[in-house]
Amino acid sequence: MNIRDEAVLRELNLYPLWVRRNAPAPLEQIEVQATSVAQAEVAVVQTPAELPGIVNPAAEKNAESVSRPNARSAESDWPALKQQVRDCTACKLRATCTQTVFGVGDENAEWLFVGEGPGADEDAQGEPFVGQAGKLLDNMLAAIKLKRTSRVYIANVVKCRPPNNRTPEADEIAQCLPYLQRQIELIKPKLIVALGKTAATALLGHDATLGSLRGRVHDYRGIPLIITYHPAYLLRSPAEKAKAWQDLCLAVTTHSA
Numbered sequence: 095m096n097i098r099d100e101a102v103l104r105e106l107n108l109y110p111l112w113v114r115r116n117a118p119a120p121l122e123q124i125e126v127q128a129t130s131v132a133q134a135e136v137a138v139v140q141t142p143a144e145l146p147g148i149v150n151p152a153a154e155k156n157a158e159s160v161s162r163p164n165a166r167s168a169e170s171d172w173p174a175l176k177q178q179v180r181d182c183t184a185c186k187l188r189a190t191c192t193q194t195v196f197g198v199g200d201e202n203a204e205w206l207f208v209g210e211g212p213g214a215d216e217d218a219q220g221e222p223f224v225g226q227a228g229k230l231l232d233n234m235l236a237a238i239k240l241k242r243t244s245r246v247y248i249a250n251v252v253k254c255r256p257p258n259n260r261t262p263e264a265d266e267i268a269q270c271l272p273y274l275q276r277q278i279e280l281i282k283p284k285l286i287v288a289l290g291k292t293a294a295t296a297l298l299g300h301d302a303t304l305g306s307l308r309g310r311v312h313d314y315r316g317i318p319l320i321i322t323y324h325p326a327y328l329l330r331s332p333a334e335k336a337k338a339w340q341d342l343c344l345a346v347t348t349h350s351a
């Protein structure tokens with residue numbers, strides 16, 4: 095492990111740790127030393143088949159209840175879709191935001207991370223997950239050997255900042271979701287990670303507590319979907335970082351399966 099790795103895991107409250115000597119793929123073999131109550135919750139990474147509560151993707155009814163891409167995005171290629179989002183005034187969020195925040199990353203990414211919506215920093219810079227929450231997300235990515243510029247795409251459910259960072263309302267999500275759905279169709283990711291309840295609910299098409307959705311593999315139109323906490327929540331509740339680490343480990347094993 096290099097100094098950067100240590101820094102990342104310290105940021106996630108997951109250091110010190112050790113790696114099995116003969117492990118060919120360190121991340122998949124990580125055991126976290128239980129030096130605190132939170133860390134004690136982190137176990138050896140399991141394969142999806144070993145994890146309790148895994149949902150059979152074919153059996154889980156979710157994506158069909160999500161609203162379909164509407165006419166403004168259903169057939170769009172990347173340039174057209176970006177232009178449509180730039181020009182969009184379909185909901186009231188556009189009246190109060192500075193600019194739309196489309197998404198960032200590798201347009202052929204294997205990994206798609208989906209958040210809720212832009213905050214103040216994102217609204218100002220036009221990029222998702224900048225500022226403190228973005229820094230934590232970058233560290234979470236680094237902990238599983240990823241970075242936002244390679245093999246990763248990052249997007250939000252709504253592309254315009256809700257006033258005072260409130261949760262997007264149902265009509266706003268309904269209007270904006272087709273853009274995310276089209277992004278997913280174009281990217282064709284191998285795995286989706288929903289960051290927070292808003293993203294999970296939008297992608298699953300039904301409401302549930304985030305705690306009840308974690309720890310198993312869901313399905314979004316044939317794509318494995320992992321659900322974890324939003325980085326902004328983890329900044330407010332650092333004890334939950336250990337659970338987020340569990341979720342990331344599940345994502346890695348699912349991606350590798």
Ligand code: SF4
Pocket residue numbers: 179182183184185186187188194252253254266269270
């Ligand atoms: Fe359009 Fe989405 Fe912005 Fe609403 S949040 S105006 S639907 S881009």
